[in-house]
Amino acid sequence: MLALSDKPDTRFDSVLPTLAQCQTFAVGEHVFHEGDAAAAVFEVVDGVVVLYGITLEGGRQLMGLRFPGELLGLTHRETYGWSAMAVRRATLRRIPRAVLDREIEDDPDFAKRIIAACTSELSRTRDQLMIVGCRSALGRVAALLLDIAERTADGGPSFSLPITRGEMGDYLGLTLETVSRAVSRLKALKIIALPRNDQVIVLDRGRLRDLADGIGEGASRGRMAA
């Protein structure tokens, strides 16, 4: 198996139920911008948030997606190093920095939990790096679909795509056209079905997994091992 990470529970509500303070964001609304004072950490209660950075030419690199139960805004810096925007109407629990710091001071167990959240996020980012660095377009799209499926799946093989083709491209280091072609190919291969273009049904999870892991025709990029 490829070393794609498992996902430990790092939700805040299990440790900070009383400190909850919720806030909702409309589609396209920002939770914070790159450079804003890093005044709080957030947990997604409902909806979907994307994290992204902007290159000097205006290119966008999505750093991650956040689904319910996941964290965003964790940093020790004075300001956020990236932006966070809701792509579905989202409700977030807000934990002010001061509260976070105090809690870390007072509760070693909480500190460990934060460290767990960080290293977990680190693993996820590394996996992402591995995918962007090593996989072909088809492999990358397969990996993203599988990731979303696993993080949002209510058990069934069907899920909804929270982001556009263009955003998928920004996430995977591809253009929207290439993403569209890859999705069409997966459909043609009968690995997925698309009742609507933001609705995916996984027909053959095994083959999707193989593509995401880099197995099979054209799933990998770059020189093969000797």
Place this chain on the structure above:
Amino acid sequence: MLALSDKPDTRFDSVLPTLAQCQTFAVGEHVFHEGDAAAAVFEVVDGVVVLYGITLEGGRQLMGLRFPGELLGLTHRETYGWSAMAVRRATLRRIPRAVLDREIEDDPDFAKRIIAACTSELSRTRDQLMIVGCRSALGRVAALLLDIAERTADGGPSFSLPITRGEMGDYLGLTLETVSRAVSRLKALKIIALPRNDQVIVLDRGRLRDLADGIGEGASRGRMAA
């Protein structure tokens, strides 16, 4: 400016001088392998270590380089999710997991320091993702050279490359030939000089920075902003 991270001091020796227990590794020797029990965290005292993962086809993705003063092995998992190998004869300070955990329990300040190390590493990985996802070959190589220069520079414009062209390729998601061509091009552009092929002198840090940040001809990849 692109949001490439600054590098806070996260060295252990400032907090754990007495717990030091050093160990040396020859070139090519592993500090740990992916899947090994994550029994300790290490700080590089001397030498250079690379972190990498292996894809199913045998492709290698370098996740990072570790120079003196930097940490490796930080995870909350039971096993390491990647491998670490010395590429220069290296001396490492070893902090057993139990000591780490106890220290986190006892010393909130230490816990914060670990969190800082994690979020710092996270920033670095995100930057790496941005580079691999958005930059052309030339921009990626420029970014790597600059990163190494800034992390090893003893002030001067000259530094030694701790890794081969092939490893640079594995780090950047490029082939060794492409890396070689990019390096040659930087030399032809008189942005760097190469007294030996593992010795680099930065002649024009400004232009190197621009390429690394994605400014100028062909530094970026993918669709430009409208």
Place this chain on the structure above:
DNA sequence: CGCCCTGTTGATCCGATTCAAAGCGGGTGG
């Protein structure tokens, strides 16, 4: 309805990969 946004598909172009061959350079053993 007409506009705009998203997605799809086709044709062409370009940069990186691939395949191939030839220079180092450093080390070893004759």
Place this chain on the structure above:
DNA sequence: CCACCCGCTTTGAATCGGATCAACAGGGCG
């Protein structure tokens, strides 16, 4: 001491995958 070998690097030529440019289809909404 030198010849040979091996790993790393460089460079060239052909190929290929993804980007680019472009045209068009569907869908939601003012």
